[in-house]
Amino acid sequence: xxxxxxxxxxxxxxxxxxxxxxxxxxxxxxxxxxxxxxxxxxxxxxxxxxxxxxxxxxxxxxxxxxxxxxxxxxxxxxxxxxxxxxxxxxxxxxxxxxxxxxxxxxxxxxxxxxxxxxxxxxxxxxxxxxxxxxxxxxxxxxxxxxxxxxxxxxxxxxxxxxxxxxxxxxxxxxxxxxxxxxxxxxxxx
Numbered sequence: 001x002x003x004x005x006x007x008x009x010x011x012x013x014x015x016x017x018x019x020x021x022x023x024x025x026x027x028x029x030x031x032x033x034x035x036x037x038x039x040x041x042x043x044x045x046x047x048x049x050x051x052x053x054x055x056x057x058x059x060x061x062x063x064x065x066x067x068x069x070x071x072x073x074x075x076x077x078x079x080x081x082x083x084x085x086x087x088x089x090x091x092x093x094x095x096x097x098x099x100x101x102x103x104x105x106x107x108x109x110x111x112x113x114x115x116x117x118x119x120x121x122x123x124x125x126x127x128x129x130x131x132x133x134x135x136x137x138x139x140x141x142x143x144x145x146x147x148x149x150x151x152x153x154x155x156x157x158x159x160x161x162x163x164x165x166x167x168x169x170x171x172x173x174x175x176x177x178x179x180x181x182x183x184x185x186x187x188x189x
Contacts, residue, residue, distance in 0.1 A: 005088055007177055014056055014084040018091020019067045021049040031142060039139070039147035041093045050099045057103060059083045092147075095155030108176065109159035112166050114145075 005013050021044045028036045028043055037043070052062045061083060065076040095101050095109070112120075118140055125131040131139075156162060161179065163172045 003173060004176075004180075007180065011086045012082075012084055013086040013088050014081050016053060016056060016081060016087055016089045017067070018044055018049060018089070018093060020064045020079075021045045021052075022067055033142075035138070035142070037143045039092075039143040041096050041151055044091075044093060046093075046097050050097065053087075053089065053100060053103065056081060056083050056087060093151060095158060096151045101155075101158075106161075106180075107159045108161045108163050109156050110163045110165050111156065112164070116166050 005015060022038070023043060023045055025036060028038060029040055031037050052064060056062050062081050063078055064081065066079045068076060089100065089104065093100075094104075095107065101107070121140065121144070122133060122136050125136045126133065161176055163169070163176060
């Protein structure tokens with residue numbers, strides 16, 4: 001997302017992250033074992049997200065609490081996102097939330113093989129979230145993979161571009177950059 005934002009640096013893109021719309025942990029759905037499942041479309045406040053994105057697209061600044069995993073809601077920092085002619089929207093359910101998807105001019109599906117994704121998740125969740133390997137593997141099998149199969153993967157072929165976030169990332173970024181060059185010139189003029 002940052003690399004993409006850098007391409008359009010002179011137009012100062014707005015970065016709109018769906019992560020900032022997670023409901024508090026106390027409002028999250030529990031699985032059959034009583035474990036919080038953050039990997040469902042219902043984990044995010046779709047109504048507020050959609051309203052804020054609409055406001056931003058209408059040229060209005062929005063304020064949202066920046067999300068940090070497992071931090072209490074009162075500890076999240078309030079940030080202001082300024083409107084821009086170019087808005088980058090990122091998040092898991094970009095394609096699933098119909099109002100959000102309809103509002104996009106161009107969509108990118110980020111794909112990575114499951115083995116690489118699991119390795120990255122284990123590293124991140126152990127290092128930054130303090131999860132045990134056992135907890136990570138439980139979430140992977142019971143939350144992440146079913147979420148991907150039901151709410152993410154079915155939309156892969158509806159995207160304008162599939163970005164492979166693996167050993168092909170640099171190659172795909174070059175292709176994507178070239179595709180977006182004409183869009184960039186439209187925003188720059």
